[in-house]
Amino acid sequence: MGTHVIKMPDIGEGIAEVELSVWHVKVGDMVVEDQVLADVMTDKAMVDIPSPVHGKVIALGGQPGEVMAVGSVLISIEVEGAGNVKESAQPAAVVKEAPVAATKVETVVESKPVAAPAPKAAVCQGPMVAREADERPLASPAVRKHALDLGIQLRLVRGTGPAGRVLHEDLDAYLAQGQSNASASVAAAYAQRTDEQQIPVIGMRRKIAQRMQDATQRAAHFSYVEEIDVTAVEELRAHLNEKHGATRGKLTLLPFLVRALVVALRDFPQINARYDDEAQVITRLGAVHVGIATQADIGLMVPVVRHAEARSLWDSAAEISRLATAARNGKASRDELSGSTITLTSLGALGGIVSTPVLNLPEVAIVGVNKIVERPMVIKGQIVIRKMMNLSSSFDHRVVDGMDAALFIQAIRGLLEQPATLFVE
Structure with missing residues (x-):
């Protein structure tokens, strides 16, 4: 019998260290080739670490929540044959067994609690x-x-x-x-x-906390709220779903909002941008890569609808649905969770009246969608019932002037209140 040591792999993108998020095995378990041993968290996504061999787990190299360097010992497995290291070469101080209690605590906060019983x-x-x-x-x-x-x-x-x-x-x-x-x-x-109950802030929750803190400390946030009459666009959505829903799929309001962003950004290129505050460089992008804030069991994730400017309503709807499902299931790739130029966030039916969304750095704008409510409105001297919705948006005042932000949201308002203009070139 020999020992096969698996080291923390180089995941790419210049990452030097990752956080050990959750173990799926414990000491004494028998594992097979390609079985997932652990999940590790990079700055962008959760990554599975599979086993390259069959064998028995004899030591774990870290505990959930521990930040490990690329190349450090992750796990040791007893295998048939010589293995890949000599027994005397194993660094006992590094290869250690994680306490069972740590694994149990991890299952309280991670999305795959298959390696331990229910929380106490x-x-x-x-x-x-x-x-x-x-x-x-x-x-x-x-x-x-x-x-x-x-x-x-x-x-x-x-x-x-x-x-x-x-x-x-x-x-x-x-x-x-x-x-x-x-x-x-x-x-x-x-x-x-x-x-x-004490719950360690590790894994995705730690990353979210770090990013939110970083965003509020570094960016000069300011928010702008506008009320929008979405009666016409909702009527158009219902008509399109009735006519094409069975063959093309049902449309939510999100594809219309994505389209409105695309059209409005043509006149406000400074908002479709990223700001590198260390290099003091603003990068304006022609492509509109819309991040869709999505709530998953492990926390808030932002999958990206790439090249929204080149997508139809149904194409956007299908991509939003696909990405949201992947994010909620923990299957979204690093590429699908990075590269956005502006973010759209919505709490759906729980959208409230007003919110103050936090920027998704290095972006300079985020558009928040609140719930739709029916209210009496005065139009041309007559009281009528209309479907109203607020947009609560935040901007980085270091890059976006208040007037430009207001004009941008007003442009979105005009497009949604006269939805035919979404498609007039």
Whole structure:
């Protein structure tokens, strides 16, 4: 028998170190070739590290959350034959077994908790759980809307996803268990609680925290909010879906917003730009690569619709759907998560009235979409019901003047309120 040592690979793009995000194996496990051993986090994406050999795991080279240099020992596997190192050559101080407890903590915050049992905090049996009245459980916007439609209080539903996140399946389980358990859970909701849970900020959550902090510290943010009448564009969207939805796919509002960005940016090239504040260089781009902020189980990700200026509504819609699915499943590549020139962010039905989105550096603009509401409006002296929506956008004041930002958003407003102009060349 011999030992095969796997070192942290060179992932490319000049990256010298990466963060060990989660182990999928532990000491004593038998692994096969191409089995994923661990996930590591670069500045741009999560990367799987597969095994090149069959064998038994005898040592782990780091713990989740540890930043490891490229070329350092990642894992040691006992294999048939001589292996790739001599036993005496193994650096005992480097190749170490990660405590089992560390792996358990990691499963609280990562998206693939297959290597460890459920977190200790989720000890309630069955699909119901007691939470404080003001405690906000983790759930995606889609799950929250589904729960609202069903009349379910999310704080009473036990979440089986990462970090106790409530999934659609948890809502189904809650409904299936009947009213008798529901009344017992309501009573338990008023019981005193003394439990605590410490969650290390590692992996994607650490990267998000670093990028948000960096953006707010380095850029001179300012926000601009405008109200838009989207009645006409929503009527056009409904008409196109009725006529072409079965053959070309359904359209959401996002493809129209992407198109409006493309057209408006023709007159505001200084907004479709990246700012290198260290080199003091602004790069204006002709191509419009639109980042679509997407909420995934592991955190906020921004996949990129490349060359939006060359895409039709349905082409944009298909690409947005594909990228969002890849991001939520953790399958988006580094190339799909980098290179944007402007970002579009939306909370969908939970969009609120106003938001203050944080810039996605080195971009200089981000456009935030709030929810659509029907409101009485005065048009030509008459009160009519219109569908209204706010755009809450942020800009880097070091690069974009306030007047230009306002004119840019007004241009988008004009395009969406007269949607035929989206397609007039």
